[in-house]
Amino acid sequence: MCVYVPDCRNKRRVADFKAQQREEDAIPSPASRSIEDIFVFAAKAAQRATKTDGDADIAPEIWDDFHSSGLAVSPLPEELGGASLWDPRHGERLCEVLRALGGADLSIARLYEGHLNAIGLVCRYGSREQIEDLAAHVAAGALSAVWGADDAEALTIVSGEGGEVLKGRKILASGAGFVTRPLVTAGGALGQQMCLLDLEPGYVHDISGWRAQGMRATATGTVQFTGRRVGEREIVGAPGDFMRQPHFSGGAWRFCAAHVGATERLVDLFRDHLRSSGRGEDAYQLERLAGCVADATTARLWVEEAARRLASDIDAEGIVAFANITRMVVERSALNVIERVQRGVGLRAFVRPNDVERVCRDLATYLRQPVPDLAMSDGARAFLTSVTPVGEF
DSSP states (O other): OOOOOOOOHHHHHHHHHHHHHHHSSSOOOOOGGHHHHHHHHHHHHHHHHHHHHHSOOOOHHHHHHHHHHTTTTTSOGGGGSSTTSSSGGHHHHHHHHHHHHHHHHHHHHHHHHHHHHHHEEEEEEEEHHHHHHHHHHHHHHEEEEEEEEOOBBOOOEEEEETTEEESSSSEETTTTTTEEEEEEEEETTTEEEEEEEEEEOOOOOTTOOOOOOOOOOOOEEEEETTTOOOOTTEEESSTTGOOOOEEEETTHHHHHHHHHHHHHHHHHHHHHHHHHHHHHTTTTHHHHHHHHHHHHHHHHHHHHHHHHHHHOOOOOHHHHHHHHHHHHHHHHHHHHHHHHHHHHGGGGSSSSSSSHHHHHHHHHHTTTTSOOOHHHHHHHHHTOOOSSSSOOO
């Protein structure tokens, strides 16, 4: 399998970027760059999505377009060359971006959301030096991610010869092999800690076990870290910051936005099928289409509201509860649309290459987020114990 590896000139590019920072009060911001560039990239990614899925690999030219469109730097603070999309106050614009990417190719949407999440965590909890260093690497072509999943070999920080070292590995690490600035969680003496690592291209990883039904191009696998030194420069924030609310649960709206984008794409594809097949006037098909439009729109409205609530950052408990219920609404809406579209299109919805087949498969896979039942019950419990009318909850 061919995987994207950042240009070997990145080290020099990072140095050049930092030198430019020292020479200027602020780097000219591309925040004014038209968001249309990102939508143009999404359109190109959609055209290539069938091949990307078939190859189970995102081609180098797609990554080139990803970076040239401004997507890679878009999460960074404006003063460091980005559009500050990491900041919840820009949730409305980010929601549009994630929906566009989700409708184009969910594998790319997944990798971008992880990249943005990592940058956001560093911007929220990291030092100025860490933020600027990460910005320099991203501007030079690096990709970040959040790797938080553990197995029995859970990643921990232990005392080693000459200082503290990592022991264990990360599983379900999306972008394994080409993400070079991952933010990983590791257990420490005082609790869970975030570590921002700088990996050399070509580091050891294993994606041979990634045989999922969908999301084939995310290069999800295992990365071993045992023996790697970790010092103060790599430690981001304080123990427990990673799961600090409301941002830990409240930020779930972002992957939900990608789900909504794919759901909307399915509805569009279904409409196109009904037109091209001449079955648009069938009463049962119209009923299916109406249900699809209602579900997709409902999911989008919930996600947009969840983004607005996180931006307010006023009622942490309410933000978390609303985000948890949003997850339930988006999942149910997406599953409803998948079922209706598959029934409406028929056998062709299960035959490759067909955009309906691919999007259904990717979406069904990406919908499998951690602890959905717990999120739902926590959201319901928050309402149960409140005295707020449901219309104001």
